[in-house]
Amino acid sequence: MSKVLYIKANIKPEGVSRTFQVSDHFIEEYKKQHPEDEVVELDLYKEKIDFLRPEDLETMGCIKDETKKNTTFLKYAFQFAEADKYVIAAPMWNLGSPAILKAYFDYISITGITFHYTAEGPKGLLQNKKAVHIVARGGEYGNAPYEMGDRYVKTILGFLGVSDIQTLAIENLDIIGADVEAKVKEGKEKADLIAKEF
Numbered sequence: 001m002s003k004v005l006y007i008k009a010n011i012k013p014e015g016v017s018r019t020f021q022v023s024d025h026f027i028e029e030y031k032k033q034h035p036e037d038e039v040v041e042l043d044l045y046k047e048k049i050d051f052l053r054p055e056d057l058e059t060m061g062c063i064k065d066e067t068k069k070n071t072t073f074l075k076y077a078f079q080f081a082e083a084d085k086y087v088i089a090a091p092m093w094n095l096g097s098p099a100i101l102k103a104y105f106d107y108i109s110i111t112g113i114t115f116h117y118t119a120e121g122p123k124g125l126l127q128n129k130k131a132v133h134i135v136a137r138g139g140e141y142g143n144a145p146y147e148m149g150d151r152y153v154k155t156i157l158g159f160l161g162v163s164d165i166q167t168l169a170i171e172n173l174d175i176i177g178a179d180v181e182a183k184v185k186e187g188k189e190k191a192d193l194i195a196k197e198f
């Protein structure tokens, strides 16, 4: 049985967000294909993920202290480390991802939990895990160097040791005359294919 962590980073609600229309569809299909797996949803806005505070930096140095294990700060990092698969749903905002997703990565990138320092430098502790990043965009980017959302998600996950990362991008949603319904449908079809193998 695998544990899937479904991380949602959009202020828009389900049904309205094009990202969530595709990612929720992905999760439905995934559950059909893998009924034995556990899927935990983590909506970063509902969780009220915030910027790091001075006391969080102090807690960072006490990860072995059992009394700190359930602090808001550390619980997300332990939860992340315990999952086997990650589904990250986040729209493109200003060439990157919503800031709350970066804030979340600040919560979960903790020495001794998700990565550690070795004589050769930092090394990710999350081995044999996989991720899919589902993103809706107003325009078209592909691999453009100024696309920094998917690039960052892949880089930070790679830093933490996750090497199997796919992207499902739905693009050109805001161009004039776009057939949004058709593009979302196409995104859901791609989601079906990925969910089978994920």
Ligand SMILES: Cc1cc2nc3c(=O)[nH]c(=O)nc-3n(C[C@H](O)[C@H](O)[C@H](O)COP(=O)(O)O)c2cc1C
Binding pocket: 010, 012, 016, 017, 018, 019, 020, 091, 092, 093, 094, 095, 096, 136, 137, 138, 139, 140, 173, 174
């Ligand atoms: C604050 C904000 C910033 C955005 N910045 C970009 C951008 O830099 N590039 C782009 O292609 N689309 C941008 N968009 C458009 C969204 O990526 C697009 O509408 C997408 O469908 C949003 O996904 P959603 O429907 O899941 O919210 C932006 C939208 C918002 C609300």
